[in-house]
Each structure stands twice: as structure tokens, then as C-alpha cells.
Amino acid sequence: MMLILTRKKGQTIVLNDNIEIIVTSIEGDQVKIGINAPADVKIYRKEVLETIQASNREAVQTPLNLQQIKQMTKKNQNME
Amino acid sequence: MFHVLNLLNNQTINLRGSLLGFEQLYHFQLSRVDEQSPFVYLQSLDEENIGFLAVSPFEFFQDFALTLSESDKKELNIDNPEQVLVLGLITMKEPFILSTINLLAPLVIHIEQQHGKQIILSEHYQAKTQLFAQQPLKESGE
Numbered sequence: 001m002m003l004i005l006t007r008k009k010g011q012t013i014v015l016n017d018n019i020e021i022i023v024t025s026i027e028g029d030q031v032k033i034g035i036n037a038p039a040d041v042k043i044y045r046k047e048v049l050e051t052i053q054a055s056n057r058e059a060v061q062t063p064l065n066l067q068q069i070k071q072m073t074k075k076n077q078n079m080e
Numbered sequence: 081m082f083h084v085l086n087l088l089n090n091q092t093i094n095l096r097g098s099l100l101g102f103e104q105l106y107h108f109q110l111s112r113v114d115e116q117s118p119f120v121y122l123q124s125l126d127e128e129n130i131g132f133l134a135v136s137p138f139e140f141f142q143d144f145a146l147t148l149s150e151s152d153k154k155e156l157n158i159d160n161p162e163q164v165l166v167l168g169l170i171t172m173k174e175p176f177i178l179s180t181i182n183l184l185a186p187l188v189i190h191i192e193q194q195h196g197k198q199i200i201l202s203e204h205y206q207a208k209t210q211l212f213a214q215q216p217l218k219e220s221g222e
Binding site: 039042044048049053054055058059060062063066069070073074 | 099100101102113114116117119121123128129130131132133149150151169170171172175176182184185198200207208
């Protein structure tokens with residue numbers, strides 16, 4: 001379910017009694033948003049989370065690769 | 081450093097579903113790749129086909145720094161930096177010297193309590209940083 005609200009510059013939305021989301025400026029297709037929230041509320045740009053997810057997925061190794069990993073990391077030490 | 085890795089060698093680390101994209105995975109067995117190397121392998125105990133190669137960013141990046149938020153410290157039961165092992169997940173490339181490390185979202189592990197989580201640092205760190213960027217290439221690569 002998604003709630004859609006209309007807000008103007010300077011207007012605020014309150015979440016859960018302790019989080020305020022303020023539209024601080026609007027310029028063309030860019031909106032600046034101010035957030036007042038307790039320190040333990042995590043706030044991220046969604047792209048950052050998606051980047052990390054993609055990077056984690058790409059980093060996956062299977063146990064079959066383990067022997068190969070040993071050889072590759074060893075080869076690298078010898079080069080130093 | 082190796083002392084900490086030896087302490088955790090073959091131990092099970094509970095990452096509590098904190099790996100983004102792998103929220104179903106909790107337990108990982110940490111094992112050293114070999115005795116001379118700082119690399120470790122994290123084998124998922126929940127899904128046998130999933131594992132990760134990882135290394136402490138401090139081994140490769142002298143200026144790497146990390147600040148834990150109060151809520152992360154509380155959640156992980158950490159009150160002293162000595163209690164912590166930091167690991168960056170590696171995306172392996174062929175040749176290995178082109179591999180990258182995730183400095184944006186390292187794993188922070190409580191050494192004694194053997195639990196940890198993937199935390200997100202400030203955005204000036206990259207999810208794919210050249211692992212060997214700060215070391216001269218001794219062989220010509222690509």
C-alpha cells in the first residue's frame with residue numbers, strides 16, 4: 001500500500017510521532033528534503049542500498065571456487 | 081591481525097541477516113584462506129552454495145577509517161575498538177590483482193561474541209574499490 005500526499009514548500013509530514021519530513025525547496029524536478037529523526041533511525045538513499053545489494057551478489061563465491069581462491073591469493077603474495 | 085583471524089578461524093559468525101540482498105542468511109563459518117594470507121573465506125551455513133572472500137580493509141588501505149553509530153555499538157555490544165574485526169567483501173576478478181573490495185559496506189564483527197553486521201559508511205567510500213590500488217603493480221596487468 002502506498003500513501004500519496006500533496007505538500008508545498010515548507011510543509012511537513014510527521015511519521016510515528018518522532019520523525020519529521022520537510023520539503024525545504026523545489027527546483028525543477030529536484031526536491032530538497034529535510035528529515036528530523038532520532039539518531040537510531042537509519043536513512044539512506046535507496047540507490048546506495050541497491051548498489052550494496054548488487055555488489056554483495058557479485059561477490060558471491062561457491063565452495064567449488066575455494067581451491068582456486070587459495071591459488072589466486074597465494075600467487076598474489078608471491079608477487080609482493 | 082593474524083592473531084584475531086586465528087581466534088576466529090573455523091568459528092561461526094552470526095551476521096543476523098544483515099547482508100543486503102541475503103537477508104535469509106545468518107550463520108557463516110569463517111576460515112583463513114591460508115596461514116600466510118590475510119584473506120578469509122565466509123561460508124554460509126544456511127546455503128551451502130554461497131560464500132564470500134573477505135579481508136580487513138586496514139590491511140590494504142592505510143587511511144581507512146570507520147565510526148560506529150551509537151545504535152550499531154549497542155546492537156553489537158561493542159564498547160571498545162579492540163573488540164572488533166572489520167572485513168570487506170571482495171569481488172574477485174581475473175587476474176586477481178583487479179579484484180575489488182566493498183569499503184562502503186564493511187562487516188563489523190564482535191570477535192569474542194562472534195556476531196556482526198554489514199554496516200553502511202558514508203558515501204565517500206565505494207562498493208567497488210580496487211583492492212590493490214595503493215600498491216604498485218609488479219607485473220603489467222591488462
